[in-house]
Amino acid sequence: MISKFSIFRALTCFCFITVCANPVAYAQGVDDSVKWGNWLKWGDQRNGTYRNPVLPADYSDPDCIRVNDDYYAISSTFQFSPGVVILHSNDLVNWSVLGHAVNNLNQLSPEMNWDKMNRYGKGIWAGAIRYHHGKFWVYFGTPDEGYFMTTARDPAGPWEPLHQVLSSPGWDDCCPFWDDDGQGYLIGTNYADDYKIHLFKLTADGRDIVKASDQVIHQSPGSEANKLYKINGWYYHFFSEVKPEGRVVMMERSKNIFGPYIESKQLNHAEKQFNEPNQGGLLQTQDGKWYFLTHHGSGDWSGRVLSLLPVTWANGWPVIGKPGADGIGNMVWAGKMPVKDTAKVILQTDDEFEESQLPPQWEWNYQPKADKWSLSQKPGWLSLHAFKPLRPDDLLKAGNTLTQRCFRTPYNSVTIKIEISRMTDGEKAGLCHFTNPHFAQIGINYSRKRRCLEFKNEKVRLSGPEIKGRNIWLRSTWGLDGLSQFYYSLDGYIFKRFGPVYQLTWGSYRGDRIGIYNYNDRENKGCINVDYFHYEIDEQGSLPGPGRNKGGL
Structure with a gap:
């Protein structure tokens, strides 16, 4: 047992709370054995328990803090804009999208703009969120x-x-x-220099490093995912590294922040069958229980989904998950809710495009061209104006594709209604799935004064019937296997299949995205209007209806 400690006192506002083992974190009588990706239930079970993953979608590289009774998490966003998504929760299980920390990716590099689109697999990687001196800080x-x-x-x-x-x-x-005296520090990995982990002092305003303070405090194969904590007078350096069995979570400690860190402990097993839970944040609830919010770091088509693992302290070290006979933690698929009697929240997805701004669940593929989309041009609709892609007829090089993450639940369905009467020659618009370099799209191809249905992926291109009406409805459905089937409708009621089944994919460190696209190979001309985006998710085996997933705080 550890008592009277302080963890990030200035950051998270919970000083001098007693820490003990966490025996109540596990749900009793629940089968923890789950085959990866075959979770029929997830998140808050509304009976005092939860099931992992808590978010079955690509929320990679998480970090998490508590400020009073609220929990805040961030996730990496790579080339998507706005960047660094921020999540909020009252219980670590029910999450909603609060916003983003980076509105304009051009602050990072012009390569992330719509006219370059040159950062697939790069852009915004893992970061950390902290609370200090009345402000939230994201690095x-x-x-x-x-x-x-x-x-x-x-x-x-x-x-x-x-x-x-x-x-x-x-x-x-x-x-x-x-630290307790107010001195700030920044820890990070120089992976280009054989994964040396450096520790710097920060200037008083937290905006710059003091280069003369630079010291390497650790180096091991693939060592990254850094966090620093101060607990009961010890400085704990949290990180992950690659062992022969896979990536694992490690921790080392010292009485001096610059080390030497001569005591170390492995906190969990690699468990490749569960895609190696690793990067994340340690934190404590108001009543003293500890948890680890983490992603599963070896991605598949659903990306790196988010799970919550209980933490047990033993001999001064946190054990992540269920402790084994060797004292190292194992994956836990079910547990008791960290906080009781909170409201059920389903992450926002649906949009009727009735607000003056896009709600925070949306992210563009790269920084968008601002004058080519509008929510006010036709109130209640999203207007997307076409312009030339950087490569002809290449979705992955077409600017202003608006996206959301794909959930991995037993049933998922996205339906959009688009007005196509203002399309022009050379224009292509519709609904798509993509990673890089993979994609599939269904939509309208306007050519030679005819608007025809078209399906396209890397291997197949199919032409469909001419669409003479003003509107068309497009849909994609998929399940736990990630097999997507596209449909179209001329009236919003009767939907017909079109195109082959498409296997959703992983690429450039990202899971599959669903998106709305519009581009024109011939000239910067043409427009579609999108009436709504309805995203149905199988929430614990019962299908919500259209408009169900607006979410919110």
Whole structure:
């Protein structure tokens, strides 16, 4: 048992709370054996328990803090805009999208703009969120540009313009830490230099590193996912590394923040059958229980989904998941709710396009061309104006594709209604799935004064019937296997299959995205209007109806 400790005292506002083992975290009588991806239930079970994953969608590289009774998490967003998604929860299981910390990716690099689109697999990688001196702080890295930071009084924004903390390629997985005396530090991995982990002092304003303070405190194969904590007078360095059996979570500690860190402990097993739970954040609830919010780090078509694991302290070290006979943790698929009697929340998905701004579940593929989309041009509709892609007829090089993450549940369905009467020659618009380099799309191909249905992926292109009406409805459905089938309708009621089944894919460190696209190979001309986007998710085996997944706080 550990007593009277302080963890990130200035950051998370929970000082001097007693820490003990966490015996009540496991749900009794629940079968924990789950074949990867075959979860029929997930999240809050509404009976005092939860099932992993808590978010069966691509929320990679998470970090999480508690501020009073609220929990905030961030996730990496790579080339998608806005960047660094921010989540909110009252119980660590029910999450909603609060906003983003980076509104304009051009603050990072012009390569992330619609006219370059040159950062697939790069862009915004793992970061950390902290609370210090009445402000929220987010630090993150990009592999080509270095480390950046921003702050906000309200995690929903507005966030300050980005400031570059370190201008150098080859760095990732940074995290700030403020000690009891107010001195700030930044830890991060120089993966380009054989994964050396560096610790710097921060300037008093937290905006820059003190380069003369630089010290390497650790190096091991693939060592990254850095966090720093101070617990009961010990500095704990949290990280992950690659062992022969796979990536595992590690921790080392010292009485001095710069080390030497001579005591270390493996916190969990690699468990490749569960895609190696690793990167994430440790935190404590108000009543003293500890948890680890993590992603499953070896991605598949659903990306790196989010799970919540109980943490048990033993001999001064946290054990992640269910402790084994060797004292190392194992994956846990079910547990008791960390906080009782909270409201059930389903992450936002649906949009009727009735607001003055896009709700925060949306992210563009790269920084969009601002004058080519509108929510006010036709109130209640999203207007997408076509312009030339960087490569002809290439969805992955077409600007202003609007996207959301794909959930992995037993049944998923996305339906959009689009008005196509203002399309022009050379224009293509519709519904798509994509990663990089994979894609599938169904929509209208306007050519030679005829609007015809078209399906296209890397291997197949199919032409369909001419569409003479003003509107068309497009749909994609998929299940736990990620096999997507496209449909179309001329009246919104009767849907017909079109195109082969498409296997959703993983690419460039990202799971599959669903998106709305519009581009024109011939000229910067043409427009579609999207009336709605309805996203049905099988929530614990019962299908919600259209408009169910608006979410919110």
